[in-house]
Amino acid sequence: MSIIVVGSTAFDDIETPKGKRDRIIGGSCIYFSLAACFRSNPRIVSVVGKDFSKNFFKELNKKGIDTSGLLVKDGKTFSWGGKYKSISEDPETKFTNLNVFENFLPIIPTSYKLKNKIVFLANIDPDLQNKVLDSLDSKKFIGMDTMNFWINSKRKSLDRAFERINLLTINELELGLITKKKSLEKSLEYIFNRYPIKFLVVKKGSSGSLLATRNSLNWIPCYPFAKMIDPTGAGDSFAGGLFSFLNNVNSFDKKNILLGMIYGSAIASFTIESFGTNKIFNLSKKEIDNRYKLLKKIAKII
Amino acid sequence: MSIIVVGSTAFDDIETPKGKRDRIIGGSCIYFSLAACFRSNPRIVSVVGKDFSKNFFKELNKKGIDTSGLLVKDGKTFSWGGKYKSISEDPETKFTNLNVFENFLPIIPTSYKLKNKIVFLANIDPDLQNKVLDSLDSKKFIGMDTMNFWINSKRKSLDRAFERINLLTINELELGLITKKKSLEKSLEYIFNRYPIKFLVVKKGSSGSLLATRNSLNWIPCYPFAKMIDPTGAGDSFAGGLFSFLNNVNSFDKKNILLGMIYGSAIASFTIESFGTNKIFNLSKKEIDNRYKLLKKIAKII
Numbered sequence: 001m002s003i004i005v006v007g008s009t010a011f012d013d014i015e016t017p018k019g020k021r022d023r024i025i026g027g028s029c030i031y032f033s034l035a036a037c038f039r040s041n042p043r044i045v046s047v048v049g050k051d052f053s054k055n056f057f058k059e060l061n062k063k064g065i066d067t068s069g070l071l072v073k074d075g076k077t078f079s080w081g082g083k084y085k086s087i088s089e090d091p092e093t094k095f096t097n098l099n100v101f102e103n104f105l106p107i108i109p110t111s112y113k114l115k116n117k118i119v120f121l122a123n124i125d126p127d128l129q130n131k132v133l134d135s136l137d138s139k140k141f142i143g144m145d146t147m148n149f150w151i152n153s154k155r156k157s158l159d160r161a162f163e164r165i166n167l168l169t170i171n172e173l174e175l176g177l178i179t180k181k182k183s184l185e186k187s188l189e190y191i192f193n194r195y196p197i198k199f200l201v202v203k204k205g206s207s208g209s210l211l212a213t214r215n216s217l218n219w220i221p222c223y224p225f226a227k228m229i230d231p232t233g234a235g236d237s238f239a240g241g242l243f244s245f246l247n248n249v250n251s252f253d254k255k256n257i258l259l260g261m262i263y264g265s266a267i268a269s270f271t272i273e274s275f276g277t278n279k280i281f282n283l284s285k286k287e288i289d290n291r292y293k294l295l296k297k298i299a300k301i302i
Numbered sequence: 303m304s305i306i307v308v309g310s311t312a313f314d315d316i317e318t319p320k321g322k323r324d325r326i327i328g329g330s331c332i333y334f335s336l337a338a339c340f341r342s343n344p345r346i347v348s349v350v351g352k353d354f355s356k357n358f359f360k361e362l363n364k365k366g367i368d369t370s371g372l373l374v375k376d377g378k379t380f381s382w383g384g385k386y387k388s389i390s391e392d393p394e395t396k397f398t399n400l401n402v403f404e405n406f407l408p409i410i411p412t413s414y415k416l417k418n419k420i421v422f423l424a425n426i427d428p429d430l431q432n433k434v435l436d437s438l439d440s441k442k443f444i445g446m447d448t449m450n451f452w453i454n455s456k457r458k459s460l461d462r463a464f465e466r467i468n469l470l471t472i473n474e475l476e477l478g479l480i481t482k483k484k485s486l487e488k489s490l491e492y493i494f495n496r497y498p499i500k501f502l503v504v505k506k507g508s509s510g511s512l513l514a515t516r517n518s519l520n521w522i523p524c525y526p527f528a529k530m531i532d533p534t535g536a537g538d539s540f541a542g543g544l545f546s547f548l549n550n551v552n553s554f555d556k557k558n559i560l561l562g563m564i565y566g567s568a569i570a571s572f573t574i575e576s577f578g579t580n581k582i583f584n585l586s587k588k589e590i591d592n593r594y595k596l597l598k599k600i601a602k603i604i
Contacts, residue, residue: 185527207509210526217596218603221521224512225487258603294519299603301520301560 001115001247002041002066005032006106006132007122007236009046009070013081013094014275018229024276025056027078028122028145031233034280035240035267037063038288040247042240043112045069045132049077049100059281069109075100087228088205090173106132116140120243121165122236123147126157133164141252143167143243145235151177159195166252167199169239175202188212199257201242203235209265211258218254220261221299223269223291230275234268237280241267241288262299266291303417303549304343304368307334308408308434309424309538311348311372315383315396316577320531326578327358329380330424330447333535336582337542337569339365340590342549344542345414347371347434349406351379361583371411377402389530390507392475408434418442422545423467424538425449428459435466443554445469445545447537453479461497468554469501471541477504490514501559503544505537511567513560520556522563523601525571525593532577536570539582543569543590564601568593 007029013022033042043066050072057067078101081094106128119136121129121144129144136142142165150158151174158178162168168191176182179190184202191200192214202210206228208221241264242257249256266288271280309331315324335344345368352374359369380403383396408430421438423431423446431446438444444467452460453476460480464470470493478484481492486504493502494516504512508530510523543566544559551558568590573582 183527183529204509207506208521208523217526217600219510219523219526219600220603221510221523224519224521225485227485262603298519298521301522301564301601 001117002043002112003036003118003120003243003247004043004045004069004108004112004116005029005036005120005122005240006045006108006124006129007032007120008078008101008124009044009048009052011077011079012232012276013079014230014232015083016230016275017084017087019275021230021275023079026080026233026276028124028233028236030277031236031271031280032120032122032240032243033060033065034063034277035237035264035271036244036247037065038267038283038285039244041066042244043069043116045106045108045112047071047073047078047100047104049073049075052077066112068111069107073100073104082232084231087231090171091232104128108132108135118143118243118247120239121145121161122239123150126150126154126161129161130157133161141166141246143169143239145169145239146174148174148177162195162197165197167201167257168197169201169203169235169242171203171205171235188217199254201257201261203238205231209238209261211254211261213254216254218258220258220265221295222265223295224298226269226272228272231272232276233271233280237271238264238268240264259296262295263288263292266295303419304345304414305338305420305422305545305549306345306347306371306410306414306418307331307338307422307424307542308347308410308426308431309334309422310380310403310426311346311350311354313379313381314534314578315381316532316534317385318532318577319386319389321577323532323577325381328382328534328578330426330535330538332579333538333573333582334422334424334542334545335362335367336365336579337539337566337573338546338549339367340569340585340587341546341565343368344546345371345418347408347410347414349373349375349380349402351375351377351402354379368414370413371409373406375402375406384534386533389533392473393534406430410434410437420445420545420549422541423447423463424541425452428452428456428463431463432459435463443468443548445471445541447471447541448476450476450479464497464499467499469503469559470499471503471505471537471544473505473507473537490519501556503559503563505540507533511540511563513556513563515556518556520560522560522567523597524567525597526600528571528574530574533574534578535573535582539573540566540570542566561598564597565590565594568597
């Protein structure tokens with residue numbers, strides 16, 4: 001079975017306290033699919049410009065990632081520059097050049113429509129996320145991510161998407177921006193009173209992540225031994241791990257989502273150990289499984 | 303059964319992003335015993351000056367806290383001033399006036415020597431911690447805390463104490479100072495190779511806490527809904543909760559220590575919700591038990 005992921009493909013300029021890299025390949029659907037390819041065949045819906053290397057497509061294909069929906073358009077690839085003052089804080093955006101993304105209309109290729117039950121809408125313009133949602137049948141399990149920029153600028157469109165998804169992954173700061181509540185307690189109340197979202201995954205960086213449902217709350221630790229170099233892509237890798245885990249279970253219930261979060265947490269712990277996709281690109285299934293097993297032990301206390 | 307706690311009693315000047323308080327009662331053994339009094343009769347070994355209110359002694363006694371070892375000496379009470387720039391960071395010390403603490407010799411009253419199996423050496427000069435250790439029989443379960451000041455200035459004395467304790471509570475930054483290792487993995491290796499400490503509790507602030515033993519690692523979440531006002535005393539309250547929990551179990555094994563850490567985490571989540579001891583002073587057993595139960599649910603994922 002496979003997972004469809006709709007998101008950005010990008011060139012990133014990244015500066016962290018550990019160093020600086022220019023024009024490295026990134027983007028939400030790249031991190032997601034590199035994380036998801038160990039337990040699924042991710043199918044990318046995205047766009048790049050003519051300046052993007054075709055070789056990279058081949059590298060993705062070798063990993064079982066389908067790039068039929070990764071369009072090449074006239075123009076330049078989306079690019080983003082960010083600086084992390086401290087490694088645990090959100091980055092300061094230096095520039096965002098939408099380029100070919102500006103007129104991107106995500107279309108799911110017919111070949112993608114078979115044998116998939118999961119769709120992940122990575123962080124892009126909620127208008128585009130809604131376009132994808134319009135084209136999906138209601139039987140899919142749909143996950144979604146977003147960011148402060150869209151929360152502040154396209155709230156109505158975001159609300160429309162929230163009406164139609166099953167699982168939202170979001171960081172603590174963004175959650176506060178959506179709900180305008182200072183306490184987590186009130187924020188959760190707000191979300192579950194207002195939207196039919198069943199599972200809310202709150203990402204807390206090095207503090208791990210929370211899974212909230214209408215009547216439960218659970219905490220997943222993050223891998224405590226990771227050597228943090230560059231946090232970029234951690235959230236998308238986490239989601240890629242989580243959804244590829246769900247791709248192999250029979251029901252999307254709380255227990256499986258929690259196990260999937262541990263698996264996602266294990267993969268994300270590798271992502272942050274290098275700039276860009278370096279580490280996650282060269283990862284083995286065994287390395288991931290070892291951290292997954294250790295994290296399960298760390299998490300099991302009673 | 304009761305617990306002996308050796309530590310400081312203080313007047314604190316505290317500034318956090320949420321406000322400022324001058325000359326409020328604090329000190330490690332005060333926070334510890336206020337947290338521990340719900341499940342034990344804490345016995346304080348400490349010292350104050352003539353400027354300290356006798357009424358406060360009576361308030362402690364009403365809560366089942368024994369103050370026979372809380373000496374009143376000529377002079378002023380130990381005082382400390384600290385400023386938290388952000389609520390998740392360690393405070394900047396504005397001043398430390400040792401006052402009567404300068405010539406303090408901790409002596410455990412004969413009346414304390416009966417019916418106790420647990421001793422906690424809160425953060426004070428390791429020379430004093432060693433003096434207490436010299437006077438104890440080997441059957442006690444001994445916990446200990448320390449801080450960067452002593453790690454940098456009295457390392458040899460600290461090493462001598464580490465040789466003789468069962469459980470060390472320490473924050474992540476202090477652990478790095480002791481081991482001079484950058485990674486948690488190497489730090490744990492260092493501690494367990496060098497000292498006979500059986501249980502190492504690494505406090506990670508709002509990220510929860512870790513319990514490390516020679517061959518295991520577990521992560522305890524912190525209460526995610528706490529409204530942070532002033533972090534002062536969180537670590538000592540956490541320890542008070544943990545050790546008072548242990549006071550009521552038959553064996554000091556990993557499982558009980560993990561449950562005790564959850565209990566300690568529940569109490570510490572109240573401590574940080576007011577300046578000084580305000581909240582913890584007026585707490586009910588039921589409030590604590592509710593958060594303890596909720597935290598157990600949050601922590602139980604598999």
